[in-house]
Amino acid sequence: MDSQRCVRTGLHYASEERIQVTWSPDGRIDSLLPGEGEETIWIAPGLIDLQINGGYGYDLNSLPLTTDTVIQVTRRLWEKGVTLYYPTVITNGDDEIEQILRVIDAACLEDERVGSTIGGVHVEGPFISSEEGPRGAHDSRFIKAPDWGLFTRWQAASGNRIRILTLSPEWPNAADFIRKCVSSGIVVSIGHTAATPAQIREAVAAGATMSTHLGNGAHLTLPRHPNYIWEQLAQDQLWAGMIADGYHLPDSVIKVILRAKLTKTLLVSDAVYLSGMPPGEYETHIGGDVILTPEGRLHLARKPELLAGSAMMLLEAVQRLAESGLCSFPEAWDMASMLPAQAMGLTDYDGLKRGARADFVLLEKREGSLRVLETVKDGHSVYRAEG
Incomplete structure (x- = not known):
């Protein structure tokens, strides 16, 4: 996995602050840094x-x-x-x-x-x-x-x-x-x-x-x-x-x-x-x-x-x-x-935190519904929405 695929930016689902999530090839989150951009895409734990x-x-x-x-x-x-x-x-x-x-x-x-x-x-x-x-x-x-x-x-x-x-x-x-x-x-x-x-x-x-x-x-x-x-x-x-x-x-x-x-x-x-x-x-x-x-x-x-x-x-x-x-x-x-x-006692499924498993989703909030744009599992993109 190249470094480009190991970075996602969006609004934190809880704090609403724009963040940049980076993770390593072993599927662990490396860092959460302030992000840039104007898109209203949300990032949340899987x-x-x-x-x-x-x-x-x-x-x-x-x-x-x-x-x-x-x-x-x-x-x-x-x-x-x-x-x-x-x-x-x-x-x-x-x-x-x-x-x-x-x-x-x-x-x-x-x-x-x-x-x-x-x-x-x-x-x-x-x-x-x-x-x-x-x-x-x-x-x-x-x-x-x-x-x-x-x-x-x-x-x-x-x-x-x-x-x-x-x-x-x-x-x-x-x-x-x-x-x-x-x-x-x-x-x-x-x-x-x-x-x-x-x-x-x-x-x-x-x-x-x-x-x-x-x-x-x-x-x-x-x-x-x-x-x-x-x-x-x-x-x-x-x-x-x-x-x-x-x-x-x-x-x-x-x-x-x-x-x-x-x-x-x-x-x-x-x-x-x-x-x-x-x-x-x-x-x-x-x-x-x-x-x-x-x-x-x-x-x-x-x-x-x-x-x-x-x-x-x-x-x-x-x-x-x-x-x-x-x-x-x-x-x-x-x-x-x-x-x-x-x-379930899953200590490594700790949400959007450094060292946690890179299991998260990118979301788009529409009126009355949520649309998943991408799902990342263990650092691998397993689903991306079309369009």
Whole structure:
């Protein structure tokens, strides 16, 4: 890489000062200096999506899964400013989950840049609640109690890439299972749960540090208090993942989560393969028959009040949250970049700082939307917009 390609100039996404970012061929930021120019191009850390099932017609949970599907998903995410993501493998048969994990691992080995963009795998289920509501759109046929032998088999199939596990602590011996996961370097996230407050507290004491799409994957009606949502909000050790697509959570609930969790709030897309697709009726692995409305709401055909994942990518979720007035644009961006890195213990993903990985995006702010002009991953330009 020549020195010309190692320099970018733009407005810092948070300070709004014009900066010049330089980086070395090893993919680390060398310096941030005052920049020159008049263009209104913004520079921001790359987005990190901790929960995504696919997009643009590419489904990471349907078999047969190919390495090309994983590669194509990754390339489309570069177009949306994502420089690190955790493909999310949801509730399925034991063998099917193993097959999917093997393909993701093979894709990482086949394409080095794809491998560096996949920070790990997020396994969401099948160790979740079997109850209607908390189960969400997950297939009840495959839900089961936590099984360490099965999980280690999956971990081996993944090439040791499983980094996040969503489970419900309502199962007997869940705390022991959580401790084994944590000692193995797995981030345990509480989700799709009907657990009691005591079980939530026991899970946190065992090492759970995250809540999966808090406020969703829940009963439609809950006791006013206590309940598992209040309890997770009250646990300071838990990072709160949330979907800010305008359908999963009302703005009033997002406001409460932001106030309760302060700087421990994470934006995730929870995008399924229908993200970026036209409205209509579809069939999905999770949920079966679903309907994508013209407004972008994705719900079960049999039960419209239950959502079947999100059809909005992380970039658009950041824009929507910032426009809601609940937080500033830099705060919304950090919830989808800097804070996920902190939640995952990724100390070298430190944003726009000297010595940090050169993972960043160049943006153009248009009225009501954000346009990614370029995505830089590990110091390499992996996407440039045409025109």
